[in-house]
Amino acid sequence: GNSVTQMEGPVTLSEEAFLTINCTYTATGYPSLFWYVQYPGEGLQLLLKATKADDKGSNKGFEATYRKETTSFHLEKGSVQVSDSAVYFCALRVHNDMRFGAGTRLTVKP
Amino acid sequence: GAGVSQSPSNKVTEKGKDVELRCDPISGHTALYWYRQSLGQGLEFLIYFQGNSAPDKSGLPSDRFSAERTGGSVSTLTIQRTQQEDSAVYLCASSLSLDTQYFGPGTRLTVL
Numbered sequence: 293g294n295s296v297t298q299m300e301g302p303v304t305l306s307e308e309a310f311l312t313i314n315c316t317y318t319a320t321g322y323p324s325l326f327w328y329v330q331y332p333g334e335g336l337q338l339l340l341k342a343t344k345a346d347d348k349g350s351n352k353g354f355e356a357t358y359r360k361e362t363t364s365f366h367l368e369k370g371s372v373q374v375s376d377s378a379v380y381f382c383a384l385r386v387h388n389d390m391r392f393g394a395g396t397r398l399t400v401k402p
Numbered sequence: 403g404a405g406v407s408q409s410p411s412n413k414v415t416e417k418g419k420d421v422e423l424r425c426d427p428i429s430g431h432t433a434l435y436w437y438r439q440s441l442g443q444g445l446e447f448l449i450y451f452q453g454n455s456a457p458d459k460s461g462l463p464s465d466r467f468s469a470e471r472t473g474g475s476v477s478t479l480t481i482q483r484t485q486q487e488d489s490a491v492y493l494c495a496s497s498l499s500l501d502t503q504y505f506g507p508g509t510r511l512t513v514l
Contacts, residue, residue, distance in 0.1 A: 296444075326502075328505075334507070335406075335493070335505045335506060335507045335508060336445075336493065336495075336505040337504075337505065338502050338503070338504075341502065381444065381445065383445075388433070388450055388452060388458060389447075390435065390447060390450075390503065391447065392437075392444045392445035392447075393444050394443060394444035395443075395444050
């Protein structure tokens with residue numbers, strides 16, 4: 293079946309630190325890959341996505357590259373800010389089957 | 403434009419009661435999803451509607467859960483004879499076919 297495994301949190305970083313949140317997937321087909329973010333008190337919103345191998349999704353300084361050979365879609369940011377504190381969800385979609393990871397809570401301290 | 407809305411935002415009920423949760427998708431979105439987010443857990447897929455096709459109910463955890471979508475727009479998720487383990491945030495999302503999903507704010511259900 294289709295599934296997503298992402299790095300468990302919580303993750304606590306200082307401002308301007310480098311962020312990596314690992315995400316790997318298992319899919320029976322050829323998935324599209326997503327990162328969603330949930331800021332405190334808000335609903336989930338799409339952060340970035342990639343629809344084919346070697347595509348790089350990027351938004352708000354975050355990046356993730358679709359790696360078919362390692363079935364991974366790791367989220368990275370070079371310099372985090374306090375405002376990046378949120379829960380991050382990796383997800384995949386194969387046709388109408390959408391699967392989410394368990395979420396990783398990120399706290400950035402000033 | 404208006405996003406996905408859900409009501410109520412919070413619902414507290416007693417064990418054994420039935421509850422109805424409502425989702426108003428973005429106008430024109432043909433696909434609608436329901437998910438459950440339990441404390442500290444990821445999103446659990448419940449059910450998916452696409453246009454006039456038969457819904458994908460494969461994620462519903464028991465026959466106490468049902469959902470319908472009237473007129474291809476508003477959807478209602480019904481939980482009968484609620485149990486304490488049903489306590490969670492229920493999220494609705496809509497999309498244009500297989501495009502990006504847009505999430506509502508969720509309904510927090512607490513079963514006492």
